[in-house]
Amino acid sequence: MASRDPRWVLKDRPSFTLIIGLVLTGICAMVSFSFDVINGEPVQFFIALVLALAPVPLLLAAVLALDRMEPEPRSNLIFAFAWGAGIAVLVAGAINSLNLHYFIDTAKLSPTSARNLAATFGAPVVEETMKGLVLLGLLRFRRAELDGPTDGIIYASMVGLGFAMSENVSYYLSALN
Incomplete structure (x- = not known):
């Protein structure tokens, strides 16, 4: 009996880099959710x-x-969703918190004014940048998979769905409290 070519057997398996990326985004999502559980x-x-x-x-x-x-x-779609739900939420939350503390401590604004300023000018830029980084990464490292504008819309939607899901947990928690 002839043995199979190992490449043929492993053809559809996700790359090691993708697996590491999914693990990291999962850890980031768990850390982000842990802040919600603590609060x-x-x-x-x-x-x-x-x-x-x-x-x-x-x-x-x-x-x-x-x-x-x-x-x-599927692996690219899952990674885009996981990026939005994990890394983008965690990093954006950390930077948004730093912006808020900067406005309160350095700019000497009241907490209400600082929160309004950070939510109006800081958060959108930070959050959209974090969501866009994975799209640039896909364009750089998975260019062969991007065949047209619809593919970009699909990946951006997956990132947005992941981000919105994680962010909605915080919103629902604040409504329940």
Whole structure:
């Protein structure tokens, strides 16, 4: 019996880099969610998590319906979603907190004014930059997978879905408190 070519057997397996990326984004999502658990009751956190997860399957189906003709690799889609839900949320939250403290401590603004200023001018730039970085990374390292503008829309939607899901947990928690 002839043995199979090892490349043929491993053809559809995700790359080692992708696996490391998914592990890192998962860790970032867990750290981000741990802040939500610390700031609220665990039961409220799980209620908020269920509420945040509820619309994701419907929105995911709508996004993937746009990509039915020439589907993108699942691994890339999962990585884009995980980036939005993990790394983008954690880094944006940290930078937004630093911006808020800068406005309070250095600019000597009241907490309310600092919060309004940071939410209006700081947070959008930071959050959108973090979401856009993965798109630039996909363009740089997975250019062969990007066949047209629809692919960019699909990946951007996946990042946005992940980010919105994680951010909604915080919003639901603050509403429950």
